[in-house]
Amino acid sequence: MLALPNTTIVDGNAVRWGRVGEGPPLVAIHGTPFSSQVWRRIVPHFVDRRTIYYFDLVGYGLSEMREGQDVSLAVQNQVLAALFFEWQIERPDVLAHDFGGATALRAYYLNGLRYASLTIFDAVALAPWGSEFVQHVRKHEAAFAGMPDYMHRAMLRSYLQTAAYNPLSDEALEIYSAPWLGPVGQPAFYRQISQMDQRHTDEVEACYGRMECPVTVLWGRDDEWIPVEKGIALAALISERDCSVVPECGHLVQEDRPEAIVAALLKRICRG
Helix, strand or coil: CCCCCEEEEECCEEEEEEEEECCCEEEEECCCCCCHHHHCCCHHHCCCCCEEEEECCCCCCCCCCCCCCCCCHHHHHHHHHHHHHHHCCCCCEEEEEEHHHHHHHHHHHCCCCCCCEEEEEEECCCCCCCCHHHHHHHHCHHHHHCCCHHHHHHHHHHHHHCCCCCCCCHHHHHHHHHHHCHHHHHHHHHHHHHCCCCHHHHHHHCCCCCCCCCEEEEEECCCCCCCHHHHHHHHHHHCCCCCEEECCCCCCHHHHCHHHHHHHHHHHHHHC
């Protein structure tokens, strides 16, 4: 498990983060409904090459969760910009997944952050997005937030499994479920779903163009959450290279094919 011993307050929200390794900076940004623990099998490969910064998005993982909190994409890029300032880093390599991808793109095009490179995969970036489940929760958030614990646990585990091509281990299911349990975690889970809004990607999608840094786009061929066609289209907009499609891999590449992420990032780092 990755340790997150540090806390930074950003716009009234307590954001938990960690740092390991030595070398130029690398920032890893997780997606929904996960936490920075998705990087636990990736980070060890780079501690002798990079100083790696990882954090839990506002309203996720060990970061603060509270009633009435804005945990939408509209705030996450502001958090990223604030952390760059806190860490006193410029132009790090960036590794981003799902909502983390949206956050990295929003921070680049809207906040003016710049990166040494961007490795982005299975990202929420192009309309339309948002499953029928998401739309249903948005209409009935209170009912979901108040359902009995045993029902919530069962639905949460089933939902998490749909992110992966291979069966998730009990350990992985426990790691990803834990933040969303109990009187604080359960309503927080449905809060973040209810605040998923396509307008937050619509407002930046029109800005997409070739980025100033090298961009690698990876995508799970069998992603049931965001189809691979989105990855191909995104690569055509922001990268000089085609999307790399990862076979026998769903949305949660960190569990299905972590070696694909490691290989892509090593290739990028070795190119300098």
